[in-house]
Amino acid sequence: MEPTTAPTKPQFSPAAQAEIKRLLSHYPADKSKSALLPILHIAQAEFGGWVSPEVQDLVAETLSIKPIEVYEVSSFYTMYNLKPVGKHVLEICRTGPCMLRGSDELTANLERITGAKVGGTSPDGNFTLKEVECLAACGFAPIVQVREKYYEQLDTPEAVDAMLNELRGQIHRPILSWEENSSLPNSLKNN
Numbered sequence: 001m002e003p004t005t006a007p008t009k010p011q012f013s014p015a016a017q018a019e020i021k022r023l024l025s026h027y028p029a030d031k032s033k034s035a036l037l038p039i040l041h042i043a044q045a046e047f048g049g050w051v052s053p054e055v056q057d058l059v060a061e062t063l064s065i066k067p068i069e070v071y072e073v074s075s076f077y078t079m080y081n082l083k084p085v086g087k088h089v090l091e092i093c094r095t096g097p098c099m100l101r102g103s104d105e106l107t108a109n110l111e112r113i114t115g116a117k118v119g120g121t122s123p124d125g126n127f128t129l130k131e132v133e134c135l136a137a138c139g140f141a142p143i144v145q146v147r148e149k150y151y152e153q154l155d156t157p158e159a160v161d162a163m164l165n166e167l168r169g170q171i172h173r174p175i176l177s178w179e180e181n182s183s184l185p186n187s188l189k190n191n
């Protein structure tokens, strides 16, 4: 019988730990739970773009709160991914102004081009499609958000192609704010 090995418990990198410590210094000691949202963002960036139950448990442990307090927050906000995602998560706004400017057609085109269905990932692992509510950029509808960047006025095939081509040329891992001046290779810093 094959020996079984226990799954490794996730751990924050030293850089992430330092950033978490810096963040927590902004809150009174008895209000550290208030840092839950930014620490979930750090966790999501650290662990492949999604927060597994084990990673959420790590966040709970870091903040000395119950795991359920993390789960109820991570499952409420669409910006946290609760299952593995592709290299790029395309958050497609589906609220009124974007819908009037063609978000339904945009979604259908993105599904057709990438081979992913909304809520799923393309067969090549490059793109995950999500529908989200207003991204507060209605004047530039229809909008897709990919990490910190907005792709605007995606109502032409050329604009959609330009977005996808730009993303195809990028690495998966976003550069975390506290790493900008680190010793990361330039090939990572430039994306």
Ligand code: FES
Binding pocket: 093, 094, 095, 096, 097, 098, 099, 133, 134, 135, 136, 137, 138, 139, 141, 143
């Ligand atoms: S409705 Fe899409 S950004 Fe507001």
